[in-house]
Amino acid sequence: MERYVDGNAEAFDGLYRKLSSTLMGYLLRLTRNRARAEDLLQITFTKMHRARASYLKGAPVLPWAVAIARRSFLDERRAAAVRTEDLSADGSLPEPRPEAPALPTEMSDALEIALQKLPESYREAIELTKITGLSIQEAASVLGTTETAVKLRVHRGYNQLRKELESFQRPA
């Protein structure tokens, strides 16, 4: 990151290789739509490019990038909430919304559905620490809260997740 701030274009390639797939995975989990996730990935990198001078030397890059990606997503969601209707590319019909499968056939599907059922704060804490791979401390800085609060959210989220998964496994 520091070499990129110093104007080294090759350093950007390294940085992009290191961050893009993790950020894309994170954004895809937030949006559940590949096109939107790619748009947000572009916005995130553009913002990182504009703010590179304010990057704190020596600070970990991933939490900084994830925080920018998360804020871009929240801004985009807020803007979308103000719009009255989502139009398709030709401007006429609303786009079909993806629906979750009613009955999970595999454990991974069940986990995905159970995650979606969690309150947003618990889901975010679990996704950042368990899936994106941030430490508790880094997740706390991204979410703007304390480490204790993140640990608590993860713990409560785990308990709720376990209950949800047990209800999937129980025979009808």
Place this chain on the structure above:
Amino acid sequence: MTQKDPLADLPWPGATVTPSETCSKAIRGACTKSLCPERGVSAMGRALLTLGLSVLLLGYYTYYAVAEHRPSAVMRTALFGAMGWLGAQALLVFVTLVRPPVKRGSRALRLGILIGVPVLFVTYLGLVSTEHFAFAKFTQGYPAGHALGCGLVALFFGALIAGGALVAWRRTDPYNPGLSGAMIGMIAGLASGSGMSIACSSHETFHSCIAHGAVVFALSLAGFGLGRRLLAP
């Protein structure tokens, strides 16, 4: 002894997804086009700039008070108070803005500071005021007009400080830009409100608390809104 992850056995989804080639190409193009070294001002430089603006305003208010021949004893008391609040501003800048994000304290703590410090400031203004009118008298005629004038002047100078500081800290906080903006607004409000006590001829309780104190709340709120736009990358 380390605690075992209770859900380690679950098939967690993968963290990484490769973006499309078109997307990667567009990003590379945008981020490497005419790339040049860019080194911004350090966090310490920004902090000193913020505090420098407060000192400048304090200097102006003091100059105005001296030029207007304010009673020296009252002015000295207000000046000591303002210096004390300048120390508080320095502490707030270093703790909530200069330190790395993980060491700035939680959202709850910063919210507590944003509510507690203005309340403390207004209480201080009430305690050091030397006159007291009935509230009915304060809301009529000259006292009301004077309070409105003082409030607007304090707001104007405070907004100048807040604006300068927000520009200095621009795009530095992707984590909590609203709270950082509110903190900058509050610091500017403290500089303007405490400085106003030096320059103003009235040291009446309601006048001090409302005309000199309300600016802290107003600028904190404005800073919250502007911070979300200016401080986020």
